[in-house]
Structure formats: C-alpha cells, structure tokens
Amino acid sequence: xxxxxxxxxxxxxxxxxxxxxxxxxxxxxxxxxxxxxxxxxxxxxxxxxxxxxxxxxxxxxxxxxxxxxxxxxxxxxxxxxxxxxxxxxxxxxxxx
Numbered sequence: 001x002x003x004x005x006x007x008x009x010x011x012x013x014x015x016x017x018x019x020x021x022x023x024x025x026x027x028x029x030x031x032x033x034x035x036x037x038x039x040x041x042x043x044x045x046x047x048x049x050x051x052x053x054x055x056x057x058x059x060x061x062x063x064x065x066x067x068x069x070x071x072x073x074x075x076x077x078x079x080x081x082x083x084x085x086x087x088x089x090x091x092x093x094x095x096x
Contacts, residue, residue: 016033016037016040016041017040017041017042017043018030018040018041018042018043019042019043019044020042020043020044020049023040023042023052030042030052031052034052034053034054034057035054035056038053038057039051039052039053039057040052040053
C-alpha cells in the first residue's frame with residue numbers, strides 16, 4: 001500500500017489505497033492520481049469498496065470490440081457442420 005501523498009515512480013504500476021473519509025476530503029488528489037498513476041482504491045471499514053479510474057481507462061476497458069455478427073463469425077463452430085433443427089410446434093396454449 002502506498003500512503004497518499006508519498007512520492008513514487010510514476011512509471012511503476014501502483015494502486016493507491018484511500019480510506020473513504022480521506023478520499024472524500026481529498027477528492028481532487030484522488031482524481032489526479034487516477035489520471036496520472038492509475039486506478040485508486042477506496043476502502044470502507046478496512047475493505048475494498050470502489051476503484052476510481054480515469055475516463056480514458058474506463059473507455060478502454062468498456063469499449064465494444066466488434067459486432068454480434070463479428071462474434072459469431074469468430075466462433076470455433078463457424079464452418080462446422082453443426083445442424084440445428086427448429087421445431088415448428090407453434091405457440092403454446094396458456095391460461096390467463
């Protein structure tokens with residue numbers, strides 16, 4: 001764990017940990033560290049509660065990678081002779 005405010009090499013991947021009260025009091029610092037140093041962990045009652053990441057990192061991690069058609073085209077079953085039959089039973093009767 002790196003103490004918030006301590007100097008460290010910015011090229012080393014370090015996950016800083018902040019108690020929630022300190023994170024609230026120093027939100028600007030937590031935000032700056034998330035942008036420059038990487039993810040910042042906020043703890044509540046001594047347990048990890050949330051992680052603050054930069055918007056750029058969030059975009060990279062949540063970006064959609066292709067379409068559903070791309071996903072199926074990349075399937076190992078693509079081109080196999082798998083034959084899937086669909087039943088033509090029609091709709092079921094239900095009581096309303």
